[in-house]
Amino acid sequence: MSDSQSQRRRFLLTAGAAAGAAALAPASAVSAGEVTLPTIRHSVFFWLKNPGDQADRDALIAGLKTLAGIETVKGIQIGVPASTEKRDVVDNSFDVSEMLLFDNVEGQNSYQTHPIHLKFVEDCEHLWRKVVVYDSIAV
Template identity: 50%
Template structure:
């Protein structure tokens, strides 16, 4: 019994030290393999239409098949409320690429062109933020 309790205490200490170590390690962008981020915000013509939002999200899921995309994230405004947060958009689409050249290839990929053709009637406004990693 004492050995089992002692083992649990040691285990808890090890887990606690590991967690503290992870929290103390700062994130460094140089460790991310992606060099180029493409972040798109969409405002729908009919922002309260759930089917339009679903169609846009479905289109983005299909768009994720473009081969030069390293990673992607589809999102909606988070339930955060601070003065600096803009929650007016309907859907966001964040992509990472290994290079600007890969992002350029994405722009002319037939899958991307089809997405624009099929989904652009849904949106009233699109804003894009591109950024490159600092070496």
């Protein structure tokens, strides 16, 4: 395992805990120096052409995992709908989601044209019928 892969793994293991702690702490208790996460959040939701097909879902998830190899990706989380309370504001109609973190807009732009991302799209686009992307920047 390369040093950058090792660093990325450590980040992935600690980022969730740090983000959770920051979210739970009062704003006055979290200084800018205590928790520093990448600025850009790229959230993507996929609806499969064959909803409920485990093989298709697994293939999409495997493809998404390859995106961690892109140097501008500073964090990655792949998920499926959670069994949370059903409410009007919750849309859990998607099959698979991913959240990628980037240090800046340039890093996210670079990701879009990176060969690993283009290969992912080429290999997996036949699996989905709909994709929705939400990009946000920390304030």
